[in-house]
Amino acid sequence: MEARHLASRLEELTHAHAVPGAQLSVHTGTETVDAVAGTECCDGTRAVDPRSAFAYGSVTKVFAATLVLQLVSDGDLDLDRPVSDVLAEFREPADARLASVTARQLLSHTSGLVADHELDETDERSLFRYAKSVAELPLLDRPGNSFSYSNTGYNILGRVVEEVTGLKWRDALQDFLLRPLGVDPYVDHSPDGPARPLTTGHAVRPGQREARPVDQFLPPTWTPAGGLSGSARDLVVLARLHIGTDPKVAALLEDEQRVEMRTPVPGADAFGMADAWALGLGHYGSADNRWLGHDGTVDGGTAHLRFHPGSGLAVALTTNATTGSSLWPDVVEELRTLGIDVGDHRPGVPAPHPAASGAGTGTGPQETERLVGDYANGDTVFSVRRHHDGIRLSDRTGLVADVTLNDGLNFTARRVDTDAAPYVGRFVLDGGTGEIALLQLAGRSAMRVRAAV
Template structure:
């Protein structure tokens, strides 16, 4: 991927370079490479030190570890969108005999299936895949540590099962399906299951001495869907843009929004850290900013892909060391530097081209009991309902026809908003999931549940 260094101001580019330089030096990484994406394309690339005697560019491969899980999740969501499976289906329905079949597909995607974090036996990331030729070797005799659906417990074997599910339903290997359905359509030609030159070698850096030890690069075999992939900052920049915008050849923007929606009950420590897991993606809070993406690690490598949907800025960072720089914090800083130094310029406001008078009639102030709400018509064709002031329930609504709309987020997600009219066609009230919204607080002319006191409003005598 070619990038134009003129897309960012010189001061911003220097701040980005300074940040990765500090991270590489303090984290003692043999090499570190990063990219920033804005408006759907890479606008900056930076690197420190060298790979094979040359500064690594956007085409040098590094191992990306668990970012692989996001790719696997995209494959599963494609199967869902095609109607091949439902996320609520138990795994057993499509992949019988695993011993973990009571977990649903959604629970496996969200790491709430109750499975162990790792495979039994030797450290699977540093040992040959021949030690785990079958799913039973990945899961062990007791694959479930917790009741399915009750708690978040990160599980590499869970994503191994999802990869096996893809293979079962597609009739081809996970690697082949991934290449055909995701990598090729998105132009990720430098992303692969095995390293392709030029690529970095993985290193362990001694914690108390400035010396290094080469790490083995094992083929993960059955565990590949959890962490096998190699990629570049160029390819991951394209992938980050896809995760924000969608691509109907691969997965719609709506399905990607679903992937970015929290799906796992967070542990107490995760709540304090501002962390939650979605469907193949993580959310991390950095100050007031919510960052979506995934991190990855395998012996010899660290990786991070993170983006802010609100700022439309993404960052990719790769390093070839087992431990060292905290890439999640580094990625967050790269996003922050660009978002604060060069804030997103909003699209110009434009009026709607046309509007149904019966819909326009809904706009304005409404009351739920005594709380004031405002319903607005937005240029994207949605209705937006929220409190007139302060906090409270709010949501956008998509038209469903015949005077009804469906909530898109928050408390009202999936709930139906209905405009109720009197026999003469005049507007009476709004019904939102059984809640009645009226033009006046407890409008006596509307069918308010429980009725309205006939003596009306009064003071204290």
């Protein structure tokens, strides 16, 4: 693969999407080719290089899951035993079902935990106090019953690691995985991080091209779910561990656990987010071209990781702008022209329901009455309300979107303030009553808490 051509195309694509800086690392099975573009900050003072550290966001979860599977491989943790066997904080929870949650369910987002629990003290660093706070929350659903993406669950896994190893999360991750693997990402943005430049995140408003620097603050108790920052090449090194071609694989992760980690979990239907879900890894692409990996989004940056165990191919992209999420599909298409058929999940937009009426909303009066109401996932509350002849979806962050209902209670939600591609979601029925029970959007489930009046 020609590195110069790859860098040239990356430069063109970052400019097209108003991304100040990016890294692309591609392992062809025999060599790793790096391409960089742009600058670490929009002020243009420092060019991106292969060691520049970008915020990984949720790609951090692949490192966290790998560490958990290392403990399983060593016999220190059982995936299918309740984590309350390890965590005293979970032995008498407010919701009794929480005591039965397993590490497998936490890893596969089937635990029933809310998505984004935060402590009132944003600078709190104790995962013990975080776990005690989570134990006071109600579950969205019974453990193992449905998929709902949960940062909370991965923060709890960080606490499990602490209790099993006797080390703080940061130290356990560095001692068991990062140093032996030969990578040195920031575990958080603390001053004692590695001696490498840390990029600045940027926000780009919909329809505009100006990149504005933003703070990439993450609560310290969220570090296991999204606190790492490193390079695209570091991600490729991790991918090669899972492929089995990294020289250190025999010492770090048994074949049995590598296979277990990428095996789809029954019931982990990551609707609209991936084609299947395993233990810390999403499945992307068709059945005959299935890639593994994860995506990450933070305030001001994105990261994407894909690898194909059969061919040994691996691809990683890091960016320092919110528009990196729209850059990624273009990078995938460019790589496909070069013969690297990267698997990616592209949720289709189905045809509107035959009963569509009014303003393209796709909802008739009877459907509207079934769906309107409030749907909650922790502090996140989606409101579904009548709007003209159809329905509109909103939340407290400023999201306002017109909903088009499709067959099977699937829907698309198109924001009213941007021309961006619509979100894909669905309403889910309660198996016992046949009533609407959940709203699923962007991989997260929200439980219906009341009907609208």
